[in-house]
Amino acid sequence: MKIAVFPGSFDPITIGHVDILKRSIPLFDKIIIAIGVNTQKKYLFPLEQRMAWIEKVFKDYKNVEVAHYQGLTINYCKERGAGYILRGIRSAADFEYEKTIAHLNHSMNTNLETILMLSPPEYSSISSTIVREIILGKGDVSMFVPSEIASEMKLSQ
């Protein structure tokens, strides 16, 4: 089984994440969308809410699972029998950051490969950070988040 973990904060999930995921689904037998829980980090939305939104978006995809974990991503991958870490790349800055993490992860576990997927140009300026800013400013985020959950995000403002 080719199992990939797509780790992230997903605070909240955007159409950029969804694009990377939907394009990656044919490449793997299973993708685990795994929310990394960092007790030091402040999130805008609670873990349960972030998970529920992702579950709603991928409810019809039998080979996509939504989960959460604490600690190192490489340890979580081992625990879940995953051989691949999936990450999205929007820019050269993303690439530099992801390259460092991927090299570190590979040096700690040579069986684990990081797969970097490029975002299309039209999604390359979309980030959870921007979406959070718009929500906090009481703006409309519907063009940046999956349509199934856009109205719920407005309620959370």
Ligand code: ADP
């Ligand atoms: P993290 O806090 O780990 O960066 P995010 O939820 O912000 O978590 O991102 C998870 C992954 O999704 C990262 O690989 C990030 O580069 C990617 N990603 C985020 N937004 C986009 C986008 N608009 N297009 C492509 N990839 C994206």
